[in-house]
Amino acid sequence: MTVHGGIGQSIKRKEDARFIRGKGNYVDDVQLPGMLYLDIVRSPYAHALIKYINIEKALKVPGVLAVIRGKDLDAAKLAWMPTLMSDTQMVLPIERVMFQGQEVAGVVAESRYAAADGVAAVEVEYEPMTPVVDPKKALEPGAPVIRWDKEKKTNHIWHWEVGDRKATDAALKASDVTVTQDLYIPRIHVSSIETCGCVAAFDAMGKLTVWMTTQAPHAIRTVFALVAGLPEQKIRIISPDIGGGFGGKVPVYPGYVIAVVAALKTGHPVKWVEDRSENLQSDSFARDYHISAEIGATKDGKLTALKVKTIADHGYTDAAANPSKFPAGLFHIITGSYPFQKAFVEVDGVYTNKPPGGIAYRCSFRVTEAAYTIERLIDMLAQKLRMDPAEFRMKNFIPQQAFPYKSVLGWEYDSGNYGPALRKAMDIVGYEALRKEQLEKRKRGELMGIGISSFTEIVGAGPSKTFDILGLKMFDSCEIRIHPTGKAIARFGTKSQGQGHETTYAQILAEELGIPAEDIAVEEGDTDTAPYGLGTYASRSTPVAGAAAAMAARKIREKAKLIAAHLLEVSPGDLEWKDHKFSVKGLPSKAKTMQEIAFAAYTNHPQGMEAGLEATDYYDPPNLTFPFGSYICVVDIDKDTGEVKVRRFVAVDDCGTIINPMIVEGQIHGGLTMGFAAAMLEEMQYDEHGNLHGGTFMDYLLPTAVETPRWETAKTTTPSPHHPIGAKGVGESATVGAPAAIVNAVVDALSHLGVTHIDIPITPWKVWGLLHEKGAA
Amino acid sequence: MVEAEVRMPEEAEVGPFVRIHVTVNGTPREAEVETRTLLVHFIREELRLTGTHIGCDTTNCGACTILLDGKAVKSCTILAVQADGRQIRTVEGLAEDGKLHPVQEGFVEEHGLQCGFCTPGMMMTTVALLAKNPNPTEDEIRHAIAGNLCRCTGYVNIVKAVQYAAKKSQGGGSK
């Protein structure tokens, strides 16, 4: 007997009911009596001294109530705040601005229109300074030092390395074949359709409630308490419905803090919601990695060593929100699906006059950068060795018997079975036939390419031994309470921004408790009621909070068993949990359902036992999880325009146990589209003055339904041995794996012309230029 | 030297105000609005219908799409005063007597939404499309929704949702 809505069922989502009726409750939907609006004056300069900020005219604008400046915050020691990487960031500047679009003053008014009028009336006089825009130049001696406030006058933030440099150098030197390549992964912006914002309100007793677009409400509450000196029990962060997060709603943005100060100052609730252009110009970006890599192999195609050096452009402060011991995130997953014996990775973080951030675009803490790099290098090496890239990968994959596999850079991969995933992708796409077609097309001068990406992901941060953010360990939690009528409510420390937690968590619990999913209410996001957790990003909800759900449910089952024994008048040892109920071993008709047990927990519990039926679990994962996949992309290139058309894209993903196949497929579609966007469309370009070019959707191109390929998905299933239900998580896999498949396909289409690499985004302009350069058009 | 006084233009003036009459999801409403008030702000803040969302500031994303006299428009780029004397239909006006519109049903059945933020606009565009073209091809669907950006779904299931709604509308006879 299956429970309705158990694991593996594609039940429809519970959250849809309100969204399709337009009854979602997003931050900008919150309207409180007497609410005021905050709008922000922003710097046109990327690097300048502030000579003065005149607010007289602004204060005279009808409807404007206050203008907040850095010096007002300074009095409360709030002009600067810590970042999630223990660096410091300005809330509002007093002396200098550090990036174009930086917040300079906050205008509070009775309406959003009056606030905008006020912003236009604030007069700021700047003395421009030379901006530092190129991170490599920033490291040169004599470069202007951006962080004048730090003791060490340098633009170099930190150096991080792992692996054996000497042994890797030696192995590369001894390799028969090596490939050296520079790859630039440009700055991009996640641009969820809802921008960031908050509503801050103090009640009559001084309790602060902030509705906030945040993926990590508890962590934010604690940071607020520490930074603002407010008692933590008097701060309530409510993360209501979030219109997409993808990492962009993890950092604490100055706007939130200014709104709280404005609420305090005016005694009214204050709403701050940024425009799209503000979002693009100042919120957390992603990527901006300047990579130099070298990979080696024997002449018969066995990988030997990998060496990677990266310059990481962090903007003017390190606000990357990585786990604290890993300033470059989980970048050292870069050995990927391959058993390198020797590897060395080093990353140097650099300050520039750009907005801070670094990991906000569905990247699993820099895993997109790593997977892209290794899968590009693998293809380049295959090209040099004149080996088929699929064959080259098959020859080198970490074999299934080697799992749990300890990589030379320190990760223990829980499980993997790479060969069958690639083979499945090849079968679905018809790989061998496509290679034949390519050969024929080449003879006719037609351009067609096939690209593979066989990536290994690393998610589910993380074990408390090594993972923390600002000292907060990265466990997560589930608290379940079962009511007398057999319904339940479960609360979590994570926060869905579209991943469907209200449905999927209910499914885990349905499976573990024998209660139909529709009878289980799932709540997240209110720090007054939800158990403490580190939030949802880096695909950690299923691996960590999903595990907590299973463990909490099992704690309930332990108590339920005792109640069932009491009801059935047997000893607990005689009972087994089978078919989602407790029955006497060998006598299945003598059973009690969870509903019957729940009722008894309040009306007929054994003497000496506490009433009620609830449990909480704080799950400290023993390891990360390692989803993986193989993607194959087929492209056709128009010789005359350089336009690349994705003819087919087959994605085979393995995320272990799948809770809701429909939802997992949706996550993959979305991730593939973001990977496609990164490969083909998106780039944040800065000119030499530090201006962001294309700071609106007119120029920053998100894929529409027209150019987005028709994704084909399939799966293999290799459960995680250490996860209570074998699930690994999947939210970001597709964004991690897709770009390399697309770039590999384009390069493959042009490889006979001598092309070995093209930096993303691959625009028609770039391809057209290459075709002309190579005399092919 | 001749001097002239530099008098700044009166930029930050409130008003003028105009009284407008708009039929909203079948119900006549009236209000005083500043002439510069955008229709989307009027809908969200004056009418308190927050299902219509704002996702950009350059008329690109389509999250604010509503029907104005049956035509799909981006309400962020229309002034409230332009809706005077006209009919608007928002996502709140799709279901009738609690019964879901086929488009709404399609989006649930085919998992055509994740975070839900682009969904109201996407559905209104779909309603307008199916009114004009009751049986669109996949290409026609993708072109029709090209003005509605979605960051979550990758559009595959949105196309399926529209196809579901098309089929249901033809069979079921709902509008």
Added chain:
Amino acid sequence: MELEGSFTVRAPKDRVWSFFMDPFALSSCISDPHAIEVVDEDHFKGWVKAGVAFIKGTFTGSATIAERVPPERARIKAHGAGMGSAFDADSTIQLSEAGNETTVRWKADVVLNGTIASMGARLLKGTIDKKTNEFFENARKKLEGG
């Protein structure tokens, strides 16, 4: 951004020079709403309501005649801000006479920052070309007409 151009007008060099050194004469060539105030012989300030596409608003600014060699050439520096944007321009004009015509060669090094540079980048060149042509056409009408 480097801009340059030239325009030839049927008017004597002295008159053209006086015209270009007279802030009110120049001001009369600007079609957008604006006002100018003279601080002294070499400095003036003002505002103009202009913009690029939808980034329209009021820009306040000042200009300085940094060098002048009458009636041959001059160097003018200008700075302005508004609408979350800022600009700095360093320009030179050079006059030469041939018969009853005067040619004005001008060059400007313009640095734009903020909204206009970031949002309007693509539209900028078109607008600048248009405004520049408008300005010189108006100047021509005034010089040849009166």
